Amino acid sequence: MRIFNRAHVPWFVFVLAATAVATWLYVGNFIPEKLPASLRLPDSLIQKPSEHRSIGGTPLGLIFGAISLLIFIFAALLGIRKKLVLWRIGNLQRWLRAHIWLTLLTIPLVILHSGFRLGGPMTTLLVVVYAIVMVSGVYGLALQHQLPRIMKERLPAETVYEQIPHVRAQLLAAATKMRDSFKPNPPAKTDAGAPAPSQIKAVTAGSTPMASTSSDLSTPVARAKTVVGSTITAATVSIPATVAAVADTGPAATSATPQAKPAAPQPQPAAAATKPAPAPDPESEVALVEFLEQQILPYLAAHRGDKLQLGKSRYSEELFRFVRLRVGETYRGRVEEIQSWCDERRMLDLQVRLQHWLHGWLFVHAPISFLLIILTVWHAYVTLFYY
């Protein structure tokens, strides 16, 4: 919710005007000597607080309190309104604007209702609860004002939040598949009862050095790269390696992933079809397997990737630079592919963190608001009927 736009101006003016009127009534009632003579209230409207136990107990104080309670109840109705999406009773933007500005209006109303005093333990508790609700609300508003922009800039290939576990699993599966493709074939068993190796394994195993797993992915970054004309690809994705890796791999890649469905059929040049696959380099493969097993797979499998070293982009850059130097030239495309997975995983972790910040405050704001309403009703009941 962007608060600095035209739609909020009438509300801002209204809250200022209502605050001014409330203040004028308060000062006119309780400290009239502070007002110039022309602004003083008629004597018939003035009640002395001494006639009541507190300012909150005066008719004006009660009005301030009652309005505040009604606003609290209205504010709580927003949660119900959100559930009833098809009700044509004012769109949600209006409801949210009213929610924000009316609850802000309760700040002067509550202060004037209390007469600038905390009162007894009950009212003090009420003020504390109210303060938590207001602070959490304003904090949430500030977060929802700022974080969408940050997310837009730092998450160029953002995915649907609920899809994140699935995308993570895909990344892990791709890394595992790559690791398996580098491992040498197990010795053939002579056990007649053993099940026959599956057709797919026979294709992926056997150390095809340029086999690529990237075309299996439907992750946001992969999608961002394959969609023609995406502004994401042009401007902000910092991982152009996957495409290059796939391009380098040529026919071997396509033969290793027969089940992959390309977004659009691209004609392969006839010459490429006859290009021989480069010879495997066992040393590089061992290095890559070790790297995958010790660094990549634990990182991609971790629940909190940001807790690991690879979760830091600077460390990741340095590490991958080192690994690129360690493997043969024909394997560098694969290293870049792995790096793109880690970058994507880092981005997903960031998205999760930002999403939690964006909505986490509601876990404080909503239940405490509910508590506030209960306490306020109780406070009203007790003060009206027992004092």
Add this chain to the structure above:
Amino acid sequence: MAETVEKLTTGEPLTVDQLLQYLPALKELPRAQLDNWAKGAAVLHHFRKGQIVCREGEFGSTAYYIVSGTVDIFIDNPLAHLRNRPASRFFGRSVARMKSFLTSDNEDRRAEAQQRQFIGIDADVDLPVHRPLAQLGPGDLFGEMTCRTYQPRSATVQVREACVMVEMLRVILDMLVGNRQPSDITKATTKVKMPTFKGTSFKAELDKKYRERSLSHHLRSVPLFATLSEEFIERLRQNVELVSYNQGQVICKEGEDADAFYLIRSGVVRVSQQMPGGEIVRTYLSRGDFFGEIGLLHAIKRTATCSALDAVDVVKIPAGEFNLLLEKFPDVRAQLESVAAARLAGDQKKMAPAGIRLDDFLNQGLFEAQNLLLIDLDNCTRCDACVRACATAHDGVSRLLRDGLRYDHYLVATACRSCRDPLCMTQCPVGSIRRKENLEIIIEDWCIGCGKCAELCPYGNINMHPLETIKEVKTEVKGKEGAAPQVKIEKKKMTTYKANTCDLCTQLSVPSCVYACPHDAAKRVDPHRFFGDALLAQNESVQRAWSPARRYKTHHTD
């Protein structure tokens, strides 16, 4: 060959000699060629009465030739489209829960729903819209497009009288009717080198049958020609040309002289126009559609290029015949003129709005959109209220996914946007998805629910909505000893599917996604106006900042 055997798992395999008995036209081919290619590529089926040969929406790769017997060919899916209405009006329309219903255009007329009388299918017969049923008999061929392009089956075929059929793979079909030259892309990608078959007298026979039996029907199926007299139809039948085009071949080119009017007999035609910034696909036309009228009516050059997307057969009405038709039947002329005017108006709408850089706009397909759902990423808190609202408004099936491409600081969410190149329309086996003249996509009542359009949409903007229907299922019950089997009709509850796209919640005043967004992030906009104004303002401010007067002033003050 192993592949061919897999595709024809059922049926009695035919040797070359047996095949020649059933399809004698193949004798015209050299024996060596037959031995090399025809072996194992066809099987013989003996179907009993009531047996289903193929069902609509099923995927297949074979064609059938009826040797003896007759079959019913029909569309089984309900002829209806999806509509949302309040499920209960107890609390009034504004608060009622939405429910999805199947309804036909007869009951719930949609603007610009097609007034077709016939549905084009993958056979040389058209099915009447109100009772989509026809019969095929000995010598008929069906499933040709499925065999050539792997389209889903366009109709259900049920045996009416005990049948003998030859089910064939594409190679046999190519031998019989001649194979089409593949496109350059296919040539570059395929490793298999197919021989060139010129076809046999079977093709001429098919054309003759089509001309005798189906052409007049086909001409009449075009609403424009519905009022033609019998004698003129007869005249057309004698004078039209039946022409075939290969994949990618240009049928008529933008800027050339208009010399004929075309009616599509089978296949899909791509209509495109050259625009500054690239070629724009105007639409795709399928069986029963026509093109080429604008140039002839207004005696102007062709306004668009029409090319064959796959193997296309057309009925070509030469300019002379067409002009005679216009002279004799002024009502046809009036109707054609109104269609041409609507198409030209549609072209005008596609002109770029002032102030927009075409390359930016074209790349994301926003240029063609009439109504985009944009999500302002500066405002959106990813609460998914829009998605939940869409699901609630559409019986639990959301037609919106908060994902897609970004343009500026907007996310172009997945909701139908009338793409520059509407791929969804390219493989509909019954031509039920089409573009209105205002570019909006409409799914006609005769959608068979095969899901091909949903599969093809690159943005995932078409979804398949499951609905429960009651269908009559015929089952054969064996009679008592010696008695003939009886056909028992049972009513069964079945799930049917209908394709649907965003309907802008037309039953409600504002789209639910927009109404439910608390952060003013979801917007339904006309992109031409929305981005046009924004970019125009941006350009003007840049121009002002860099205008000579401003520069002079700046230098002067410096």
